[in-house]
Amino acid sequence: MNQLSNFVFTVLGIIFRHPITGATIVPILENGEIVLVRRQDTGEWGLPGGIIDWGEDVSTAAKRELWEETGLEIIEIRRLVGVYSARDRDPRIHSISILVEADVQGNLAVQDNLEISEAKAFSPETLPFGDLAHDHERQLKDFLEGKTTLA
Known part of the structure; x- marks a missing residue:
């Protein structure tokens, strides 16, 4: 029993003391x-x-999320825009x-109504800067400027 409890505490320590990794997408419509x-x-x-599920790779998680x-469905992943890992990028948890x-x-057509209330397409000129969650303003600006970021 002692070995089992040590194992459980070790696993919980790993899970809760390390950042959670997620896939985020800049979805570009044909127009x-x-x-x-x-x-x-x-x-x-x-x-x-969102968060990458256990056993899932990044591109599969991106498609699912x-x-x-x-x-929408991904036709093609064009490029890696960046990896964002600052501790305060998401107020809920430390995430990458x-x-x-x-x-x-x-x-x-939003499928996950518990998390998302609306999906909408914006031209680059009408993006709602100033009303974006987490560090998505920085992510969108990096994308629009053609940067590849490690932050």
């Missing part, structure tokens, strides 16, 4: 618009994305966001 989602908890806009939050740019298609 060049960028799709954002409105969060249920804060009402802020943000990029679609995009579909759950927007109803792997941001990719992707061509997407389909009809906007």
Whole structure:
């Protein structure tokens, strides 16, 4: 029993003392618009994305999260925009966001209504800067400036 409890405490220590990794997407429609989602908890806009599930790779997580939050499908992942790991980037937990740019298609239809209230396409000129969740303003600006960021 002592070995089991030591193992459990070790695993819990690893889980709760290390950042959670997620995939985040800059979804680009054929007309060049960028799709954002409105969060249920804060009402802020943000990029679609979320935690990578156990056994999942980054591109699979990106595809799943995009579909759950927007109803869209990834046609092609264009590039890695950046990896964002600052402790304060997400007020809830210490998380690492792997941001990719992707061509997407389909009809906007939020699948996960518990987390997301709305999905909407914006031209780059009409993005709601000043009303974005987490560090998504920085992520979008890095994307628009063509940067590849490790932060």
